[in-house]
Amino acid sequence: MGVYRNILLSQNAQRYFLGTVGTFIKYGCLAHCTFQFVGDFVLCSGPSMEPTIHSDDILLTEHITPWMGQIRHGDIIIAKCPSNPKQQICKRVIGLPGETVKVGFASYKSVPRGHVWLQGDNNSNSLDSRSYGPIPQGLIKSRAICKVWPIKSVSMLVS
């Protein structure tokens, strides 16, 4: 009887263990999909977007607008850095495909098809399209909606 009960117990433990792993996988996948396709939080660092966004601010971003190709003028976006795909950049969209942007005192550049022109709000301290040119739209990951941290500067980010 004792042996039988032990087997039963171990079967129960096994079932319980598998159930727990299953739950982890289910919720893990749900979280992955949410962060990958719906929206996520991004910690910004660096001075390039001052005064709009300061270093160590946390942004809430959404992935749906870039996915549908609905990026507009003035949107703040998170994109992969063109020179290092593991790094992300946070900049403002200045020019859309087919438009002309002013790059210097009297020099203009047109944005090619499928690209966008990005610039940081901090003109004097920002590595952006002025140095590496327009970036392909395929690199854009998400659009910033609002600042959520620090508490006292919680605000929507307007175009």
Add this chain to the structure above:
Amino acid sequence: MKIPNFFKSVFFGVPVGITIVDIIGYIARVDGISMQPALNPDRTQTDYVFLNRWATKGYEIKRGDIVSLISPKDPSQKIIKRIIGLEGDVIATLKYKSDIVRVPEGHCWIEGDHTGHSMDSNNFGPVSLGLITAKASCIVWPPNRWQFINSFLPESRAPLNLSSRSIIGIAY
């Protein structure tokens, strides 16, 4: 009680499926003639390849790999090409605006195998590694084409800094 259970399965089943496709890989049809003869060698049938997402996670790609990437000209389009050069390589281009190009940091040079019938780096220049979505690791359909795709760099298209045939190669 049956119907809520069904919805619960869908509610969790869909994200699990999407996550698997997103992390491990998926099967895609190859359109067009740009990768002949490696893919779609025959006009009458199209190849289906397994695109391995896991392999490009850390952007550790090699010259000669076949990869799929988001077209730099149209973000809604995916293209499949062969990696010819990585960052720092010197490429002898074909009909590009300059004859020799050094691939910038974080970029790569991609070309279709079917020279002259392919929209590739000879057209739009080096592309950022961030656009690469997956590596084509095997042909899964039709059955008579079942095979793994090996890394292969055509000798004639190898970057100049790797091949001994050029003066620049010797100078290195």
